[in-house]
Amino acid sequence: MDFSEFGRHAEYVVAAYAMAAVVIGALIIWVRTDKTRLEKELQALEASGIRRRSTRRAGPSVSQATSVPANKKNEK
Amino acid sequence: MTLYDLANPTRFLKLVKVVLPWLIVATVAALAVGLYFAFFVAPEDYQQGQTVRIMFVHVPSAQLALMCYAMMALSSVGSLVWKHPLADVSAKAAAPLGAAFTFLALFSGAVWGKPMWGTFWVWDARLTSFLVLLIMYLGIIALWKAIEDPIKAAKVNAIITLVGVINVVIIKFSVEWWNTLHQPPSIIRSGGPAIHSSILIPLGLMALAFVLLFVTLHLMSMRNEIMRRRIRAMRMRAASAAPAASSSTITKAAPAGAR
Numbered sequence: 220m221d222f223s224e225f226g227r228h229a230e231y232v233v234a235a236y237a238m239a240a241v242v243i244g245a246l247i248i249w250v251r252t253d254k255t256r257l258e259k260e261l262q263a264l265e266a267s268g269i270r271r272r273s274t275r276r277a278g279p280s281v282s283q284a285t286s287v288p289a290n291k292k293n294e295k
Numbered sequence: 296m297t298l299y300d301l302a303n304p305t306r307f308l309k310l311v312k313v314v315l316p317w318l319i320v321a322t323v324a325a326l327a328v329g330l331y332f333a334f335f336v337a338p339e340d341y342q343q344g345q346t347v348r349i350m351f352v353h354v355p356s357a358q359l360a361l362m363c364y365a366m367m368a369l370s371s372v373g374s375l376v377w378k379h380p381l382a383d384v385s386a387k388a389a390a391p392l393g394a395a396f397t398f399l400a401l402f403s404g405a406v407w408g409k410p411m412w413g414t415f416w417v418w419d420a421r422l423t424s425f426l427v428l429l430i431m432y433l434g435i436i437a438l439w440k441a442i443e444d445p446i447k448a449a450k451v452n453a454i455i456t457l458v459g460v461i462n463v464v465i466i467k468f469s470v471e472w473w474n475t476l477h478q479p480p481s482i483i484r485s486g487g488p489a490i491h492s493s494i495l496i497p498l499g500l501m502a503l504a505f506v507l508l509f510v511t512l513h514l515m516s517m518r519n520e521i522m523r524r525r526i527r528a529m530r531m532r533a534a535s536a537a538p539a540a541s542s543s544t545i546t547k548a549a550p551a552g553a554r
Contacts, residue, residue: 228344228345228346228410229345231346231349231406231407231409231410232345232346232348232349234406235349235352235353235402235403235406235407236352238399238402238403238406239352239356239399239403242395242396242398242399243508245395246391246392246395246512247512249391250512250515250516250519251515253516253519254515254518254519254522257519257522257523257526258522260526261522261525261526261529264526264529264530264533269529269530269532269533270529271525271528271529271532
């Protein structure tokens, strides 16, 4: 494709792709920052001695929650 | 691993940890190939010229907007009928993604409409029903935030989501039931696609890339939601333990004070 022949409607094509980049970029940033914030919150709770019931029984820390077997009843 | 095994969030998170890196690589690769085909392989349309390239963003976004709602409806059934532990997590995590892709479909449709139709917007059945879909997504997100108890919120949202399925059917058939400015179906229709393979293949690649992107973002959002619920459960445990701890302190302190 020759960009010099993009045509008189180039601004509409650019606007569509630019908005797609902004929306997808914003979604990725939102999901990543949310994860970071939640992980920090979990660590802060763990540091203050608060633990999940299943982890208190099993032993390991909350920050290892993704790999610790949990009681299904506690998840909801 | 069965679907029942995945009902356990911890097992689900383990699976996400394994699958996510591969999904990210597949998404980036599919997007790169799709964009290359969209800009360097697909020819310009003999009538629309270069603006046909907007289709490679508009159609996958619109399909995802509908697919996401259909998935939320299935999750709602799972939540109401089987009380699947991850069903309401899935529905909640999908809503913002669905809203984002619906907005993108509306925006790209508007900037495609201006050079082709001479207007950004017209209140025809397809466009209006798609705007209703965006409003429904925003309403569902607001409702999730408004109800503090996630179990109650899941039930209310599941019912509303299932009622809203009627709008998905209206969106799908709006171009056949009413006389609209929006074109009739050109991909999924009796008699096969009405689009030439030189444009259909790049469109398929971009649609695949968008689906992979959605699955990746959805799994990441579900992981976040599970963490959010764990934090809530821990805070509630801490709050319920606090009065007990203070009352036991009082009980211990009382005899000492009596002495």
